[in-house]
Amino acid sequence: MGKKLANWYFAIVAALCMVLYGYDASVFNSVQGSDNWFEWMNVDKDKDTQMLGLINTSYTIGAIIAGFFLGGPLADYLGRRWGMWAGCFLTIVATFMQAFTPHHKIGVFIAGRVIIGIGQGLALTAAPVYINEIAPAEIRGRIMTIWQMNYSVGSFIAYWVNYACSSRRERLGQWDWKMVVMFQILVPALVCIALPFIPETARWHIKKNGNIEAARASLARMRDTEQEVEEELLAIRSAVEYEKEAISSTSYAALFRDPSVRKRLILAFILNIGQQLTGQGTLNSYSTSIYRQIWNNPQTINLINALNATFGILFTLNAMWTSDRYGRRWLLIVGAIGMGVCMLIVSLVGLKTPTVYTEESPDGVKSEPVGIGIVFLLFLFTFFYKPSWGATVWMWTAEVFSVNIRAQAVGMSSQMQNVANTIFQQFFPEFLANEGLKCLFFFMSVNFCLAAYVWFFIPETKQVPLEEIDVLFGGVSHSGKGGDILGEKVADPSTTKDAAEVTAVHAATTEKQTV
Structure with missing residues (x-):
């Protein structure tokens, strides 16, 4: 295998961990289209809106705990690879808990989602650190694009499996939702098999125990020439030595001793919170509920969700050629403005167009032409989101911290997404029920504020060496x-x-x- 191809292969194995996040973020949205699931769990989809919010965000509790307190130390102690492996293994165990939840025992389903959250917290801390530590600076943006694209791949699998199962609901019975849940095992199982056969990062070998030979062997599998290996090895050794001598700490305390690190941590926290408040996280979790205000046909809604996930993969690939060409700041600013405009128009369309009331839809729905227009705008929103606040936030977060605190800082920063998600998603069902499509004005305002935030506070990191x-x-x-x-x-x-x-x-x- 050529060295460049090997680089991509190692990174893609790690990037598959993002499928876990994309699948789980979509799977609960998918099962909400199944009356069998509501009956099995003893949940009323119209009255138990707070319970739906609790179920949807329960996995974030485990993810936050793991991301803040477990993922970084595990990735530093056992290595980036085994941090990913542990996260994928827990996801497999928890998937069985969810799929085989006893009748009317919703607590087991929620516990499974909490454990999946812990698995995600471990894997999503170690994986972006691994990718950034093995990727050459000049292609780091392109490789991290694959990371975000795999979120869409997870959604793609979840929604298309759900669409196939929903079209055979009468024949499948309770398996219409169980199969959707069970497919979550597929990718983490592949990752668990592949991880032992890819190299650990040279930066971890040097940082952990000063093993120069292991670091050299790791780099030799990824770099074209011996000169490249030796130059990068010296840069890594020098950076780690300085961090030991001058900073003398690799614990959480090191995050707050250096003013420049504190600054980065605050900037990354706000950036990751902003990612969830753009509206994409809410759309991914509650698009079924939103589309119910436009259509009363579950099959149509399932098809739209599946198509949105499909286009999400294609849209993310735009970051492949823009992130290292135009830079991170350009993508974030253009993406935020584009999303804000989309949310403004969707809200105005929902507010200014008539609502049709029928026997099948006593609460009212929009006409089909209006519905098609709204779906087009939400797809356009995804077009702006995927390469910018989807892919680029992860790029920036994973590349701005030095090796001595990288795992802890990335784990904490990325889990701010789940902190924001936990708080906001808990009350969004009520927000949507009371305000309808007008609630999207909130996301419009947030996106315009985020564009200003990036313009004034976020520096460019395009093609800058990690050291x-x-x-x-x-x-x-x-x-x-x-x-x-x-x-x-x-x-x-x-x-x-x-x-x-x-x-x-x-x-x-x-x-x-x-x-």
Whole structure:
């Protein structure tokens, strides 16, 4: 296998962990279209809206705990690979709990979702760290695009399996929703099988026990020449040595000792909270409930969800050629403005068009032409979201932290998505029931605010080497300073073209923040 192809293969194995998130975020939305599920769980879909919110967000409780307190230490102690493996294994166990929940024992179903959340918290902490640590800087954006695309792949599998099962509901009975849940085992099982055969990251080998030979062997499987291996190995050793000498901590305390790290943590927290408040998380979890206000045919709703997931894969691929060409900031700003405009128009259409009341729909639905227009706008919203706040937020979060605190910081930052999700999704069903499509004005406002936030506060990280990322935030070059400690000559980033660009971007960003 060629070295470039090997790079992609190793990264794609890790990126498959994102399928767990996409599938689970979609599976509950899918089963809400099954009356059999409501009967089996003894839940009234019209009256028990708060219970639906609790079930949907229960997995985030486990994810938050794992992401904040378990994922980082596990990935640092056992390695990035085994952090992913543990998360996938827990997902498999919890899937069986959900699929074979005893009749009217909804507590077992909720417990299974909590355990899946723990599994996700472990896997989604270790996997983006692994990808960023093995990917060359010049293609890091493209590889992380695959990460976000796999969220759409998870949704794609969930919705199309649900569509197939819903079309045979009478024949399948209770298995119409059980099969949708059971398919969640497929991808984590493949990942568990593949993980032992891919290399651990060189940065982990150096950080964990200073194993230079293991790190060299790992890099040799990914880099084309021996010179590339030795140069990157020296940069990693130098950065880790500086972090040990100057910072002398790899625990959570290190996150708050360095002002530049604290700044990054706050910026990443807000960015990840914003990702969930764009509206995409809500649409993915409650699109079935939203589309019920337009159509009363469950089969039509299931088909729309499946098509949306399919287009989501294609839309995400736009980040493949834009993230490393135009940069992270450009994608985030354009995406936020585009999503805000879509939400504004959807709200106006819902407010200004008549509602049709029939015997089949006593609560009222929109006419079919209006419904088609709204669906088109929500698909357009996904077009803006997937390559920007879908893919790029993960890119930026996973690449801005130095190796000594990367696992903890990425775990905590990414789980802010679930913190926001837990709070907002708990009351969204009531919000939707009371306000209808007018509730989308909220997402419009959030998206416009997020565009301004990125413009003033988020620096560009396009193609910046991980060991030099601290320069962007007012810190020092860890590899350069570490090279002095080791007595080795590491290329001074201040004399390189890339570093000049880094310094220029940092200066421009600082100027914007002070305006």
